[in-house]
Amino acid sequence: MKKLTLLIFGLIQTIAYSQTQDLASLASGKNVGMNALFDTKDNLYGYVSIYSYGKTDNKKQKFEYVILDKNLNPVANKEFEAGLLVSNYFGYVDFKGQIILQPSDINYLQAFSKDAAAPVSMVIDPKTNTVKPKVYYDYQEDGTFKEISQPKTFKEERKENRAEKKEKGYNYVSVVGEIKEGGYLALEYNDYGKYINKNSLIKFDDNKKEIWRYSYNTNGDKKVFSDLSILEKDENRIYGILRKVNDDDKTFSLVVIDMKTGKELSNKPITGLSPETIYNIDALSGIDNDKTFDDKVVLLGRNYISKENRGFARFILDKNNYNVDLKTISYKPDLSNHIPKLSADGGVENGYYLQTKDAYFMSDGSVGILSEKFKPAGQYNAPKTTDLVYINTDKDFKVKDVQVFEKEKSKWVNSDYLFSQYLNDGKDVVFFFRDYQKDQVTKEKKWNLFINTIIDGKFKQEVVPISEKDNYVVTPYVAKEGYILLREFNEKEKFNKIRLERLNY
Secondary structure: OOOHHHOOEOOOOOEEEEEEEEHHHOOOOEEEEEEEEEOOOOOEEEEEEEEEEEEOOOOOEEEEEEEEEOOOOEEEEEEEEEOOOEOOEEEEEOOOOOEEEEEOOEOHHHHHOOOOEOOOOEEEEOOOOEEEEOOEEEEOOOOOEEEEOOOOEHHHHHHHHHHHHHHHOOEEEEEEEEOOOOOEEEEEEEEOOOOEEEEEEEEEOOOOOEEEEEEEOOOOOOOEEEEEEEEEEOOOEEEEEEEEEEOOEEEEEEEEEEOOOOOEEEEEEOOOOOHHHHHOOOOOOOOOOEEEOOOEEEEEEEEEOOOOOEEEEEEEEEOOOOOEEEEEEEHHHHHOOOOOOOOOOOEOHHHOEEEEEEEEEOOOOOEEEEEEEEEOOOOOOOOEEEEEEEEEEOOOOOEEEEEEEOOOOEEOOOOOEEEEEEEOOOOEEEEEEEEEEEOOOOOOEEEEEEEEEEEOOEEEEEEEEEOOOOOOEEEEEEOOOOEEEEEEEEOOOOEEEEEEEEEOO
16 A cells, blocks of 8 residues: 655645546556647647556567546556557647657667667547557659558668669658648658758648649759748648748748648748748747747747847737738847846856746737756766746737746756646746755755746746655646646655646636
């Protein structure tokens, strides 16, 4: 019998007890992972927990999944087999309502086996509790579709690619995906190694019959070429940024493509920012940097003013008139007035610099940016983190205020920031971080959980002490709105319990 008294939480009045579930008792295999499942509207669907049973023969191993609803009730489970290359899975819900288990942790020692092939995702049908390998589609250069249930081995792929490159001078590449708007969307191009060309975006119907083809970069080479970055799509249109490069000259335009016909509905130049800023506007490393509302798409990227001068750029696309609104913030002077010792390139004191951890998008266009002071590893030093910095902007992307949360220095593990959730139908947000702090009375170091809400533009923080005993690790995790999930873990004693706690904010 598990000793629940071994773990005691100092909960003050912020959290009230709710519900628990013991992950170790849900299956007889070894628990190798658990993650939250969200539907396509970013609402919490539940959780999936993965269990490993080890090898069944020289080429297979057995896993089991257990699906929990958002109240931690187990609702489905099933065993399945997989190749030896995958060690764990990450689950997500696709637009069909299926739960996809995507290989996450890879056993790289197995990658050198002569039979090694890319591991496939598993598809769970929640209605029937059945699981099967995901079927992939390959579009051929001759215009035919091919279903792939078992990928070729790495050795076979390398051999075929070398033979094709020798024969044609290039490798034909295609990527195909089923889309929620109906049918399939594919991207094709010829890969010459140092450059690509003959790019096409192709739409197919449900029967895999080609409906339209949007071609670009037809004669691209090393110096003159174009590429297309898709920002958003819906049942009527596809929105993307088309970049045209002619040696050092780079131009950008917002391209809108009719989803039904493939014709260009609009092609407007995008100007006012550096080429590097526009090119990277949809790629901010490590975070979800965009949010789509009914009539607009909001993105956050880095502002590359120069090598020495950086900041943030906000991009808003109006889906009704295809207009683009670009606004920027520079580290200096926009943020240096609020953050002591901040330099123009994002550096702060003692070799630390601001590393973006998350971004929060509100329906009025305002964006909250959470950064952490981070110091990279040196030749003899471990990476370190200290304070969190929250930058609050208004609808015009001007800095309203900056909150600095002082934290103890953390080494090696960069996990003080936990996660965030939107509240009240996306109008507000709450984010969580923890810190190992010294108690002012007892002088003992203890974990504190910080609950930070921005509701109606007003900031509020609650601090919850978390006490750990007998080597039990406590990890806060995302839960349904108004709750937090606390995971209590001790691998040696196979104690692996999760519990929902209500937040009173």
